[in-house]
Amino acid sequence: MPLHFLTADRTFEAASESALPHQDQDRWRRPYRPGPWRVGVAALGLLLASFVLLAAVLIALSGSVFSSGTASAGTVLVAGLAIIAAALRLLRVGVWVNGRGLRRVGFLVTRTLPWARVISVRTAQQPVRWLGLPRRVQGQALRLVRENRRPEDTPPLLTTHGLDFLGRPMAFDRAADALEAWAAENRRG
Incomplete structure (x- = not known):
């Protein structure tokens, strides 16, 4: 079963004359691949x-002997399905774009911002969170500047020390360039 959300759109990696080599502007796409940390955590899950x-299954099979086996098996089954749902959601987390706007998919919350409300998307050198933990290290962040908001009020879209780009500075540069190109093209149109 192909997991289309696991891989980035291959057209972003192909060399082309256009800054945005895409055909379908209405399809949501992530302009980068999920990082090894994100994929590794999902695989462990x-x-x-x-x-x-x-x-x-073992609890259910032994449930005929014990009276409470079926209820316990159902509880464990629900826990297993919840772990699967969490792992798949972790793979979807990231920044997605299309012709209408930019979508930031979080683990629990998804927010969509139309391109008309985006003033700019730019890279900045600043302290960033390491793997989303409270510890901060010096790195790069892709900042979104929205209308009627200060850039400091908006969390960064991507960082060099996040789950997707830790140890992959070239991948961060490609993803930042792609997102900046999407923002520039769609702000004009």
Whole structure:
């Protein structure tokens, strides 16, 4: 089963004369691949879910002998499905773009911002959070400047020390360039 959200749109990586080599402006796309940290954490979550689901099957099979086995198996099954849903949601987290706007997909909240409300998207050197933890290190961040908001009020779209770009500065530069190109083209149009 292909997981289209796991890979970036290949047209962003192909060399082309256009800054935005895309055909369908209405399709949401992530202009970068998920990083190894994000994929690794999701893979560990899916591995854990397989053990939890195996435990649910074993509890259900032994449930005929014990009276509370079926209810326990159902609880463990729901826990396993919740772990799978969390791992798949973690893979969808990131910045997505299309012709209408920019979408920031978080683990719990998704926000969409139309291009008309975006003033600029630019890279800045600043202290950034390391892997989303409270510890801050010096790095680069892709900042979104919105109308009627100060840039400091808006969290960065991407950072060099996030789950997707830790140890991959070239990938961060490509993703930042692609997002800046999307913003520049759609602000004109």
